[in-house]
Amino acid sequence: MTQHIARLSETQTADAMLRARARLVVPGGMWGHLNAARLPEGYPQFFASAEGCRVRDVDGREYIDFMCSWGPILLGHRHPEVQAAAEAQAAKGDCLNGPGEVMVELAEDLVAMLPHADWAMFQKNGGDATTSCVTIARAGTGRRKVLVARGSYHGALPWCSPSVAGVTAEDRAHLVHFEYNDVQSLRAAIEEAGKDLAAILVTAFRHDMGRDLELPTREFAEAARAACDAADAALIVDEVRAGLRLDIRGSWEALGVRPDLCAWSKAIANGYALAAVTGNDRFREAATRIFVTGSFWCGTVAMAAARATLRIARETDVPGHIRAMGLRLRVGLAALANEHGIAIRQSGPPQMPLMLFEADPEVRKGRAFCSAALRHGAFFHPQHNMFLSSAHRAADIDEALQAASHGFKAVRELDV
Amino acid sequence: MTQHIARLSETQTADAMLRARARLVVPGGMWGHLNAARLPEGYPQFFASAEGCRVRDVDGREYIDFMCSWGPILLGHRHPEVQAAAEAQAAKGDCLNGPGEVMVELAEDLVAMLPHADWAMFQKNGGDATTSCVTIARAGTGRRKVLVARGSYHGALPWCSPSVAGVTAEDRAHLVHFEYNDVQSLRAAIEEAGKDLAAILVTAFRHDMGRDLELPTREFAEAARAACDAADAALIVDEVRAGLRLDIRGSWEALGVRPDLCAWSKAIANGYALAAVTGNDRFREAATRIFVTGSFWCGTVAMAAARATLRIARETDVPGHIRAMGLRLRVGLAALANEHGIAIRQSGPPQMPLMLFEADPEVRKGRAFCSAALRHGAFFHPQHNMFLSSAHRAADIDEALQAASHGFKAVRELDV
Incomplete structure (x- = not known):
């Protein structure tokens, strides 16, 4: 098919010109979670480069990045040690007729780092890992029902996609829903699953878009663990989004609750495409049996990047640093909101913060805030949890707060 | 979990030592199609490096590679121009807050190259692409049934995995099977699907493991197209394995049959992790609607690698070269078999050849052949289609045939 390039005005931005070209050859111009049509006015669709905690769009505008590529960038974009490890591996070969030594080393690293884990397997997408966990749980238990929290995101495959377009009822036939952090609803779901309970699948914390984030309560985590023990089912913690940011031993370790299976992706290779399933010996045989x-x-390159990422995470207390930076952001945002007389709510672990405006059902305030902050160089998100990286320093947070103050001013000027 | 390193004899090979370590931290020591336990005796599990058409295992043994990483390596390992394009992109950034310009350029490249395509979308796994095609077909038609050929491989997700471990009946509730190249069985399946026919999903040619490969007949391809037209359903060609090796315009173009949707992966970025769906305008709206x-x-890096790969494929007649090399191999193997008085069957397009031994139901001959050839430096497969790359030159084929002659000798010496 010959390609039709739309007439483009010379005064348009590079982003606008690329969007016009994209509309011709990509359905809707873009798809999925990176579609800028879902973002407030002014957000770029196309990016040119990134370094540390700064991203640059195709028009050369630079932003302090609070999305970190929606999670993968844990240590900052193009972290020198991760890049060096990846490049050294790439010089030998990446996609070979089998794994390299680095696969064994990475599995050893994960097993040494994660108290719950006796083994690891690797994939490319978070959805590969969550799907593999469910398959292993079903193979290991010989049962079918998987309990998932209403509204939790576990990937975009038909069985778990937030959309139903093109999805059949059978794709979700064996899911049973409960409310996150609600022990009573969890118990009701367990009862509904009955003798067919294969697994409870739960995100490391509640990070559903557009609502306050919630850490799991100890009571909830313990109830999930106890139910799986009683039924000989698998407790699966989906660490795809939270993994390595809260606790490098696993997000539930501080609660004293260890999963049977964990799904990992996003941050584990600092931006290189990788996912992993880790599991305990109870499910080793099942993991051997599935295909x-x-x-x-x-x-091998993504695995070499992951090894470097994990090493840095072990040696430098990444969760501690990004928590401190997230707290600095939180305190600063609270002070600015107060200064401008605007009511906000901040929730979630400071490493993955969310700020919502009170009385903002249509996110008009959130979007106005983000658009103005963006114009002043800070890349926030109005509804999705954000992400800190270890490349964020106090000076970057303070600079972003300057941008945020323009955001609050824009909210105050809204005719609400 | 602390890690237990098995006592390893100093006389063991590096491969054996890695296997011993892997057994502790990876279920079964390895999983999936790269598990060397599925290969004949002597095959390495772990690889160290690759260049051109040569791969090297962790013990420093070098092989002429006829698996090309099971497909991805189209132009030879570490093709300099692909590497340069990838490295230039990596210096700017890979995983950003949105796509780069390269996504639009790559979609334009595909739309320009593929007569069937009006648009493209991108993923990471072949299974992402086949699953997206099915989802788009269902969204576009509002129907559920997908016809697939018995024994065809479309990925390892629950709906299409060759294994049933951990899979539920509902995962496959809406599949209807037919025999590849059998128009009558296709018609029966269409009748069974009735008014609920969403798509016919078919591999570019029949490349089921362990049986003679079969190109699609024109009659079969036309019947599939006509049935989809009559029912307003989607014809999906799964190009994941064959794509770019038979015809860069699409494997069915020479048959005069154009699919509505195509799934691509493996070779499109010469070893970089990438998949794509291409489609026509009939399914553009549906593709916009699914999530x-x-x-x-x-x-961006895999996309830059794909652009370089496609450019080279357009400029150098890759299918023509690898077909010539595959024919040289085929003729050479036939001559050697004849010389040794051994009956073989060769099938498939020469670019993706398969050699099976007559009267070899347990693949004893095939495995003996491969083991011996491997010891002499050629990496063949006894049951799975193999892959040629544009890095294979006549001298490499001739050298591999020397190794193959040892393989035939080993077969002759079997006490069959």
Whole structure:
């Protein structure tokens, strides 16, 4: 098919010109969670480069990045040690006829780091990992029902996609829903599953878009663990989004609750495409029995990047640093909101913060805030949890707060 | 969990030592299609490096590679121009807050190259692409039934995995099976699907493991197209394995049959992790409506590698070269078999050849052949289609045939 380039005005931005071209050759111009149509006015769709905690769009505008590529960037973009490890591996070969030594080393690293884990397997997408966990749980228990919290995101495959377009009822036939952090609703779901309970699948904390974030209560985590023990089912913690940011031993370790299976992706290779399932010996045989695979799952470069990422995470207390930076942001935002007389709510672990405006059902305030802050160089999100990286320093947070003050001013000027 | 390193004899190979370590921290020591336990005796599990058409295992043994990483390596390992394009992109950034310009350029490249395509979307795994195609077909038609050929491989997700471990009946509730290249069985399946027919999903040619490969007949391809037209359903060609090796315009173009949707992966970025769906305008709206996404799907480096790969494929007649090399191999193997008085069957397009031994139901001959050839430096497969790359030159084929002659000798010496 010959390609039709739309007439483009020379006064348009590079982003606008690329969007016009994209509309011709990509459905809707973009798809999925990176579609800028879901973002407030002024957000770029296309990016040119990134370094540390700064991203640059195709028009050369630079932003302090609070999305970190929606999670993968844990240590800052293009972290020198991660890049060096990846490049050294790439010089030998990436996608080979089998894995490299680095696969064994990475599995050893994960098993040493994660108290729950006796083994690891690798994939490319978070959804590969959550799907593999469910498959392993079903294979290991010989049962079918998987309990999931209403509204939790576990990927965009038909069985778990937030959309129903193109999805059949059978794709979700064996899901049973409960409310996150609600022990009573969890118990009701367990009862509904009955003798067919294969697994409870739960995100490391409640990070559903557009609502206050919630850490799991100890009572909830313990109830999930106890239910799985009683039923000989698998407790699966989905660490895809939270992994390595709260606790490098696993997000539930501080609660004293260890999962049977964990799904990892996003941050584990600091931006290189990788996912992992970790599991305990109870599910080792089942993991051996299922057939899951992918053409690129043993690519050595992403694994070398992951080893470097994990090493830095072990040696430098990444959760501690990004928590401190997140707290600095939180305190600063609270002070600014107060100064401008605007009511906000901040929730979630400071490493993955969310700020919502009170009385903002249509997110008009949130969007106005973000658009104005963006114009002044800070890349926030109005509804999705944000992400800190270890490249964020106090000076970056303070600079972002300057941008945020323009955001609050824009909210005050809204005719609400 | 602390890690227990098995006592390893100093006389063991590096591969054996890595396998011993892997057994502790990876279920079964390895999983999926790269598990060397599925290969004949002597095959390495772990690889150290690769260049051109040569791969090297962790013990320093070098092989002429006829698996090309099970497909992804189209131009030879570490092709300099692909590497340069990838490295230039990596210096700017890979996984950003949105796609780069390269996504638009790559979609334009695909739309320009593929007569069937009006648009493209990108993913990481072949299974992401086949699953997206099915989801788009269901969204576009509002129907559920998907016809698939018995034994065809479309990925390892629960709906299509060759294994049933951990899979529920509902995962496959809406699949209807037919025999590849059998128009009558296709018609029966269409009748069974009735008014609920969403799509016919078919591999570019029949490349089921362990049986003779079969190109699609024109009659079969036309019947599939006509049935989809009559029912307003989607014809999906799964190009994941064959894509770019038979015809860069699409594997069915020479048959005069154009699909509505195509799934691509493996070779399109010469080893970089990438997949794509291409489609026509009939399914553009449906593709806009579904929600599919992944953390790494817009990674710019794999896309830059894909652009370089496609450019080289357009400029150098890759299918023509690898077909010539595959024919040289085929003719050479036939001559050697004849010389040794051994009956073999060769099938498939020469670019993706398969050699099976007559009267070899347990693949004893095939495995003996491969083991011996491996010891002499050629990496063949006894049951899975193999892959040629544009790095294979006549001298490499001739050298591999020397190794193959040892393989035939080993077969002759079997006490069959």
